[in-house]
Amino acid sequence: MSLSADLAFRRGDLDLRVALDVAPGAVVALLGPNGAGKSTTLELLAGILPLDDGRVELDGVTLDDPAGGVHVRPRDRRVGMVVQDYLLFPKMSVLENVAFGLRSRGLPRDRARAEAREWLGRMGLDGYERRRPGELSGGQAQRVALARALIVEPRLLLLDEPLAALDAGTRPAVRAELRRHLAGYAGCTLVVTHDPLEAMVLGDRVVVLEGGRVVQQGAPAEVARRPRTDYVARLVGLNLLTGTASGRTAELPSGAVVALAHEARGPVHIAFPPVAVTLSPRRPEGSARNAWPLVIADLEAHGDLVRVTADGAVPVLADVTPLAVADLGLEPGGQVWASVKATEISVYPA
Amino acid sequence: MSRRTADLRVPAALLIPAALGVAILVLPMAGLVARAPWGDLPSILASDEVLTALRLSLVTATVSTGVALVCGVPVAWLLARTALPGRSVLRGLVTVPLVLPPVVGGVALLMVFGRRGLVGAWLYDTFGVSLPFTTEAVVLAQVFVAMPFLIVAVEGALRTADRRYDDVAATLGATPWTTFRRVTLPAVAPGVLAGAVLCWARALGEFGATVTFAGSFPGTTRTLPLEAYVAINAGDSDVAIVLSLLMIAVSVTILVGLRDRWIGASQ
CATH class of the missing domain: 3.40.50.300 (P-loop containing nucleotide triphosphate hydrolases)
Structure with a gap:
């Protein structure tokens, strides 16, 4: 079928x-x-x-x-x-509801009911035959x-x-x-x-x-x-960017550049989870080659973490601990640096 | 509610006409009760004329309601559930009797079903049947006047019923007739019942169309309202009063019975 x-x-x-x-x-x-x-x-x-x-x-x-x-x-x-x-059907018993299709197809009432009873059993609804749907x-x-x-x-x-x-x-x-x-x-x-x-x-x-x-x-x-779309990315809880890759970097429409862990060419989607984003007050030193200065747009409780929405050349969602929010003094309108390790980023053709 | 007690000071400009309105509606009925020949009531009720008229009224109103159910429910279904061309015109036509003076209905019925009428002539020539001035004519007059009440009530119920049930029934293999019989009709049963009761009450009170089309023959066409009219014309006000009280009792009973549907609905 x-x-x-x-x-x-x-x-x-x-x-x-x-x-x-x-x-x-x-x-x-x-x-x-x-x-x-x-x-x-x-x-x-x-x-x-x-x-x-x-x-x-x-x-x-x-x-x-x-x-x-x-x-x-x-x-x-x-x-x-x-x-x-x-x-x-609200005026019919549960049994009659289930038997309705068979009776509409011309099966005699008794046989339709017997089969409906069997189905109710299979559904774990023995003893519910005479109930009304409202119950x-x-x-x-x-x-x-x-x-x-x-x-x-x-x-x-x-x-x-x-x-x-x-x-x-x-x-x-x-x-x-x-x-x-x-x-x-x-x-x-x-x-x-x-x-x-x-x-x-x-x-x-x-x-x-x-x-x-x-x-x-x-x-x-x-x-x-x-x-592949913002809607899906939001549903599955990922940051999604779209850009053009040439080797180990990809350029976004805004001109910002994202460092990639692997080679890629042409139009690509770039996805990374919000927990992979680190926020810091100054430009971070060290291994993270992706660091962007952003402005905080929104803070929202998200389970045990706080989901930070930050705007800029590379808009991102970041999940950080409440402690980090307090330490960094995060608040809407505030400036912050967001960094993501290239190895946390997944890249696939757009 | 207590916060609104201050609003209970009703302005006289509203109170006086309101009191007048209530008086116009209630006084006539109170008058009937006050003038009722309570002592003679049992004997008047048991008299041959009254019993004959009562039986005729009950039988014709019930048969009329049956006819209205068989024909009116399908009309309501057509109006509510199909994309029939000219549906709004049809709705207008079938509800005209609601606002038409019943005597006009009687004249119209006579023109169509009279011995020289459009249909009546054919009926007479072919079957030797003449409708006017028969009990069947009483039923026809009552159906003409009362069926629109049923149609309107049932159409309203059909419109508020969820049509997706019909879709589900169709996916289960049900024909439209099975769906109507087993799904739609049970769902609108309260509306059908209310419409039928209203229709029956209207049929029971029918006067104008009946007297015009069926005349006033004791035992065959003289229903309760006609009997009351005959009695008052003959100067027998006691009989007229008793018959009136009887009909009021029926109306009030129906109103109380349907209280939850209409009066209660606004609360």
Whole structure:
């Protein structure tokens, strides 16, 4: 089972052009800020919205081909959907919710219910058959929604922010559980999220969407290590600069020069973690060849550390200890030198 | 709340017309209660004319509500959920009876379903059926006047119901009919119920269209409001008062029953 989609869709401010491929059994995480077109992508794949142009193929079956006049109705697509607020039918029992898909496909009530009961068992929800959706916790509701979608054996499963409705305390456990359930599902899965951790944990591959375009994709570790846009860099907590390398140095658009540990040529991304940045009152002596005079723009608590935002020819984020903040007398508007060892910097083609 | 007690000094310019308004609304009902022949009430209620009219009213209002449900809910669905061309015109047309004088509705029904009317002539020539001045005519008049109440209530409920449930049902393989039956309808059930009750109450009180289109024949078309009108015209004010009290009791009961939906909603 595999998905191959080439989507073009324009509505209001959104201009979506996305090509997506999901390998059989794979989970692709679609990561992006609000308004990037993530949910629209899912609605296009589910057939709820019509494509302007492009093509959707699932297991070799063409679901959408506007040029050829093909648009398979949502109910005939075998595409399951679980949304942020789960949308369990509120007037139906949990069992009826799960059995809904089978009964809609003409299965007799008893057989549909028996199978639904089995699914509830698999989801660890024995004894919840007669509950109403309103009586479930967020995690339970999610499992019911998952069972309701999976029972009809969809070839493609779409999850729209499946963990966003949960409180922070229960999220890790439900996330781990969801990952387990997805591992046991043979079809393709697309998970939409704006949470990088969720994308990294759930996805075999991460596709980053910004402004209706795919700006980066790859294995989670690859995306986390080598961000290609400011948005991704901020999400994974790295400083990201873009410049032109020639040998062991790279020049930034501002004219500042960054010393590199390895040779590189042409347009490059330069990434380094905020903890690798050292702040000092004067130009540092010693091994750090990258030292820039900056002006502090902002100080903010960041876990045990303080995240310092500094502007200048090379804008950086630096994580320093509260003690360092006190020792250096850091405050917004103050001058400071930031230095980074070349060995802490990772460089990759832009 | 206590912080607002100073505001309770209502200016006379508001208080006097407000008191007048309340008096206009409440005094007539109080008058009915004051003039009611309490001693004769049981015997009047048990009289043949009253019982016949009451039975006819209950039966016709209930049948009318049934017809309005079967036809009105789909109309509301069309108005709320489809991109039908000319939808706003259709909405205007089906809600006209809300503001139309009922007697106009009666005249219109007569023009269409009368023995020489557009549809009536055909009905008569083909099936030998003549609608005017029958119990069926009473039902038709009531549906004409009361169904818009149901349509408006149900359309409102459908508009506030989350349409994404329909999308989810579709991805699960449900046809639009299954979705309507098992997802949409249960979700708007309270709105349908409220609309049906309102429709029933309006049908029960129907007078103008009924008397014009169906006439006033005891046992077949003389419903409670017509019976009250006949009684007051015949100078029998006691019967008229008792019938009026009966209808007020029904209205108040319905209002109390729906209190949480409308009156409570504003609090």
